[in-house]
Amino acid sequence: MALELRQQLKLTQQLIMTPQLQMAIKLLQLSRLELMDTIRQELEENPALEEIAETAAESLTAEKEESPADEKSKNEEIQEVKIDEKLPEDMDWSSYLDEFNTPSRANFEYERRDTPSFETFLARKKSLHDHLLWQLLVSGLEKSEQQIGSYIVGNINSDGYLDVGVDELAETAGVEIPAVEKVLALMQTFDPVGVCARDLRECLMIQARHLQLENTLVVEIINRHLNYLENKNFKALCRALKANKDDVLAAANIIQGLEPRPGRLYADDESYHITPDIYVYKLDDEFVIMLNDSGMPRLRVNNYYKQAFRRDNTVTPQAKEYLNEKMRSATWLIRSIHQRQKTIYRVMESILKFQRDFFEKGIAHLKPLVLRNVAEDISMHESTISRVTTNKYVHTPQGIFELKYFFNSSISRIHGESIASASVQDKIRQLIESENSQKPYSDNQIAKMLAQTNIKIARRTVAKYREAMRILPSSKRKQF
Numbered sequence: 001m002a003l004e005l006r007q008q009l010k011l012t013q014q015l016i017m018t019p020q021l022q023m024a025i026k027l028l029q030l031s032r033l034e035l036m037d038t039i040r041q042e043l044e045e046n047p048a049l050e051e052i053a054e055t056a057a058e059s060l061t062a063e064k065e066e067s068p069a070d071e072k073s074k075n076e077e078i079q080e081v082k083i084d085e086k087l088p089e090d091m092d093w094s095s096y097l098d099e100f101n102t103p104s105r106a107n108f109e110y111e112r113r114d115t116p117s118f119e120t121f122l123a124r125k126k127s128l129h130d131h132l133l134w135q136l137l138v139s140g141l142e143k144s145e146q147q148i149g150s151y152i153v154g155n156i157n158s159d160g161y162l163d164v165g166v167d168e169l170a171e172t173a174g175v176e177i178p179a180v181e182k183v184l185a186l187m188q189t190f191d192p193v194g195v196c197a198r199d200l201r202e203c204l205m206i207q208a209r210h211l212q213l214e215n216t217l218v219v220e221i222i223n224r225h226l227n228y229l230e231n232k233n234f235k236a237l238c239r240a241l242k243a244n245k246d247d248v249l250a251a252a253n254i255i256q257g258l259e260p261r262p263g264r265l266y267a268d269d270e271s272y273h274i275t276p277d278i279y280v281y282k283l284d285d286e287f288v289i290m291l292n293d294s295g296m297p298r299l300r301v302n303n304y305y306k307q308a309f310r311r312d313n314t315v316t317p318q319a320k321e322y323l324n325e326k327m328r329s330a331t332w333l334i335r336s337i338h339q340r341q342k343t344i345y346r347v348m349e350s351i352l353k354f355q356r357d358f359f360e361k362g363i364a365h366l367k368p369l370v371l372r373n374v375a376e377d378i379s380m381h382e383s384t385i386s387r388v389t390t391n392k393y394v395h396t397p398q399g400i401f402e403l404k405y406f407f408n409s410s411i412s413r414i415h416g417e418s419i420a421s422a423s424v425q426d427k428i429r430q431l432i433e434s435e436n437s438q439k440p441y442s443d444n445q446i447a448k449m450l451a452q453t454n455i456k457i458a459r460r461t462v463a464k465y466r467e468a469m470r471i472l473p474s475s476k477r478k479q480f
Helices: 019-028 032-045 055-064 068-075 093-101 105-112 128-137 143-154 166-173 177-187 200-210 217-224 226-231 234-241 245-256 262-266 303-310 317-354 356-361 371-378 382-388 421-433 443-452 459-468
Strands: 049-051 278-283 286-291 299-301 393-396 399-402
Touching: 019 317, 019 382, 032 049, 032 317, 049 317, 128 143, 128 177, 128 262, 143 166, 143 177, 166 177, 200 217, 200 226, 217 226, 217 234, 217 245, 226 234, 234 245, 278 317, 278 356, 286 317, 299 303, 299 317, 303 317, 317 356, 317 371, 317 382, 371 382, 421 443, 421 459, 443 459
Parallel strands: 278 393
Antiparallel strands: 049 299, 278 286, 393 399
16 A cells, blocks of 8 residues: 655634633623722733723812812912910919929820720621630630530531531540530530530420420420421321320420521621622613623723834833733723623613513513524624623612523413413412412422413422422421
8 A cells, every 4th residue: 555645725714712802702701890800900910001090080170160269268378377365464383383293194194095906996797616615715614625625616517516426526635535525515505505416306405405395295306206397297296295286286386496507696608799780771661771880990001101112212122022912912901891891781682672571570471582592683602692691680670680590491381472481480489478388289289270370381390490499398388
């Protein structure tokens, strides 16, 4: 078989990711806060990029509007302040001098005043570990027992439960197991009630003892029949306890009032406020789309570097190359931000066209929508629409929603057009909220009720939507 070399001309198309395209894609998928952080970082690193100060025009306007009276007051010479008060002729100077020469506490009050520490100006919520350590230190234990207690506190999770076993704590602290159990028993009496428990049963028992409910149905249910209470099988609970229904229900109500997560009070979960990227307002019969530009820096290329770039005689080739790179990067950033805002506006305009009934009437009128519909409407790729709708929020007359919320799968109806899955979930939630708490609807009953409203859906789909909304099944929603 002979081998030979041959030249062949082939023409192909290939998408090249230019730096400008990479920056545009990167900025497109950023949230509002991430975009502002990126702009601040670029302002620090790129000397050719600067922020337009909005106060400059305002100060110029204020100078023009300054009244002649103010100018006249500025030009007036400052007059010397004269004291016309006269001292009385009969003043006793000897007593006056003795009074102010006598050492007193007022003379040294400022020197002895303690300056407040910096920590006093910080607002920080007290954590569960700090609260337990404070109680441990004031409990009067020995140093060895305090050390065991510190190991216990270090293994308490955010719910207030002990994550490790007593034997592991004893091995870590280098002590015997009875010593750890002694300190643990003491710490289980700390506030909040139920803390330092090893499981739910022990947590509820600690709270029951705190309420002085020993030798009652409450303790017996917690110790032996907690599974019946979990499933709300009160008939089996009455048979096991050999008690009447009223006493069992009273004990069950007491247990339901206990705290299964005692550390919840000291949770450090913070609330995060969403700043919408877009506002949609209704004026008369039309909807108006407004981009949220508040707090967004206004950028431009520095004029000084523009002029320095044109001076061929005074700028070295290395400096010129550096300036060219920085100015090009600044220009790309400004253009990419403008392109990002324009793309978000076009996507929101297309969503408004498809989901106009939702903006006017509410979630029940949300229509099925996929990324392809919006992509074909504004002549963009689906991946671009996916990046635009990620971590972007819109303020509407119906509330604040993520842009991804408007894209839903379709649920077929028996007669008529399809309906969005989010609308079906809202209908399921409304049915459950209006049910009789003593006879809650099962998933099969909810599916049949939806079929009566022209929505064809299976029982398993009802269960999936119910679990997605974190709603318990009918057996656990039942109340007596």
